[in-house]
Amino acid sequence: MTNTKPTLESLTPRQIVAELDKYIVGQDAAKRAVAVALRNRYRRSQLPEDMREDVIPKNILMIGPTGVGKTEIARRLANLAGAPMLKVEATKFTEVGYVGRDVDSMIRDLTDIGVAMVEKERLEEVQERATQLTEDRLLDLLVEKPKRRARRKQNPMEGIFGQMAQLGDESEDNEEESAAYETQKQQTERLRARMKEKLLNGELENTEVEIEVEEQRAGGARMFGPAGVEEMGIDMQGMLGNLFPKERKKRKAKISEARRILQQEEAQGLIDHDAVIAAAIERVQEAGILFVDELDKVANRESGHGPDVSREGVQRDILPIVEGSTVMTKYGHVQTNHILFIAAGAFHVSKPSDLIPELQGRFPIRVELEPLSEADFRRILTEPRNALLKQYSALLAADGVELNFTDDGIDEIARLAQLVNEQTENIGARRLHTVVEKLVEEVSFAAPDVDQKQITVDAAYVQQRLGDLVKDEDLSRYIL
Numbered sequence: 001m002t003n004t005k006p007t008l009e010s011l012t013p014r015q016i017v018a019e020l021d022k023y024i025v026g027q028d029a030a031k032r033a034v035a036v037a038l039r040n041r042y043r044r045s046q047l048p049e050d051m052r053e054d055v056i057p058k059n060i061l062m063i064g065p066t067g068v069g070k071t072e073i074a075r076r077l078a079n080l081a082g083a084p085m086l087k088v089e090a091t092k093f094t095e096v097g098y099v100g101r102d103v104d105s106m107i108r109d110l111t112d113i114g115v116a117m118v119e120k121e122r123l124e125e126v127q128e129r130a131t132q133l134t135e136d137r138l139l140d141l142l143v144e145k146p147k148r149r150a151r152r153k154q155n156p157m158e159g160i161f162g163q164m165a166q167l168g169d170e171s172e173d174n175e176e177e178s179a180a181y182e183t184q185k186q187q188t189e190r191l192r193a194r195m196k197e198k199l200l201n202g203e204l205e206n207t208e209v210e211i212e213v214e215e216q217r218a219g220g221a222r223m224f225g226p227a228g229v230e231e232m233g234i235d236m237q238g239m240l241g242n243l244f245p246k247e248r249k250k251r252k253a254k255i256s257e258a259r260r261i262l263q264q265e266e267a268q269g270l271i272d273h274d275a276v277i278a279a280a281i282e283r284v285q286e287a288g289i290l291f292v293d294e295l296d297k298v299a300n301r302e303s304g305h306g307p308d309v310s311r312e313g314v315q316r317d318i319l320p321i322v323e324g325s326t327v328m329t330k331y332g333h334v335q336t337n338h339i340l341f342i343a344a345g346a347f348h349v350s351k352p353s354d355l356i357p358e359l360q361g362r363f364p365i366r367v368e369l370e371p372l373s374e375a376d377f378r379r380i381l382t383e384p385r386n387a388l389l390k391q392y393s394a395l396l397a398a399d400g401v402e403l404n405f406t407d408d409g410i411d412e413i414a415r416l417a418q419l420v421n422e423q424t425e426n427i428g429a430r431r432l433h434t435v436v437e438k439l440v441e442e443v444s445f446a447a448p449d450v451d452q453k454q455i456t457v458d459a460a461y462v463q464q465r466l467g468d469l470v471k472d473e474d475l476s477r478y479i480l
Contacts, residue, residue: 013039023076024069025379030367034077062344064369067428070344074291083287084114089294093314103317107327114280122271130267137262141209143192205256212248277331288339296345299354315356322362377414399447408459416470420480439465
């Protein structure tokens with residue numbers, strides 16, 4: 001039985017929160033906010049068309065320290081909705097006139113993700129048909145089809161009497177050729193049937209065949225101009241590609257590799273690329289999610305010199321994108337009116353009120369994420385579907401090592417992670433990765449060679465491996 005992905009229509013806000021709970025511990029306020037935002041997309045789709053255009057998404061500003069789940073909430077929400085999602089850092093963009101990336105590039109990147117997503121879906125839909133066509137092409141390479149002999153071209157200068165004399169002879173020749181062709185055709189069909197059976201049974205995987213593939217040219221669009229041409233949304237390769245014939249070259253490959261290459265070619269030929277682009281643009285405009293991280297880093301701090309000089313300019317450039325504008329991409333115009341923007345920042349030094357008023361108004365929903373406690377760390381280690389301890393146990397099981405974490409061992413890991421966060425920088429749940437990696441470092445290194453295949457990680461084991469490191473604050477700053 002296969003698990004079908006829930007549709008946007010069937011997901012209530014309560015169910016969305018329940019799905020997020022499978023991967024993210026705590027942060028109920030943020031989960032509720034994004035659940036309502038996602039449900040509002042379905043509600044908007046049910047409105048009359050004249051009203052639908054005026055209902056804009058209520059963008060969300062997440063406030064909280066690093067490592068508490070801001071990015072993970074947005075990423076899991078996008079996966080749940082089947083929506084194109086892009087995470088960008090506000091600090092990567094510069095005001096128009098400065099060297100660096102302009103804010104429009106975030107929409108172009110999001111559109112690229114949308115096109116790739118829709119193309120992948122369309123390719124999956126045609127895989128069955130592509131497999132049949134690939135099989136036929138492989139059989140053609142293994143067994144050449146018989147060809148009828150070309151009929152002799154008649155000389156227009158032949159006299160009428162010469163034609164009449166040859167008519168009877170040609171008729172007899174044609175009958176003989178037709179009979180020979182039919183015999184050869186039947187023999188070929190029998191041979192193809194045998195080859196097809198061997199092909200399906202995997203008996204010919206190492207057989208070499210000669211295939212014709214499209215030659216890939218290095219360089220692409222970048223050769224037509226200075227760095228950043230692709231940022232302008234101009235598909236130079238697409239514009240000039242039709243002016244020159246695509247070069248194809250012959251190469252030898254085993255059936256196993258040839259099948260993969262031909263399958264890709266056949267699948268690409270079966271999908272309508274114009275329809276893919278149209279569907280992708282529609283999906284980006286109606287369902288796209290843009291996660292803008294580190295927004296606090298571009299908050300105006302009333303500094304008129306140095307690297308801060310363009311911070312307010314970046315905010316002003318982001319403003320029209322969030323308000324709703326049209327961005328030119330290499331696939332066409334993309335409107336940002338109904339893209340959901342989720343901004344995030346720690347706001348330790350600056351405050352949300354330091355943002356320009358216009359931008360503040362475009363993020364009406366504010367949610368504050370709580371710092372993680374020792375109890376949260378313990379839950380993060382064990383409860384989520386992709387929990388860290390489950391990952392390490394599965395990785396070491398590949399080498400036959402069974403890693404068992406006891407309750408007191410898990411408590412000790414959580415306690416030490418919290419302690420290191422208090423002694424050094426508080427990086428939230430990311431500290432767990434550092435601590436657990438150091439804890440199992442020796443086991444991971446020796447796993448393929450050790451005789452003892454069952455290892456119990458209890459409080460004593462954790463203390464033995466990490467206790468001294470945590471006590472030495474100077475050392476823990478570098479190692480943990």
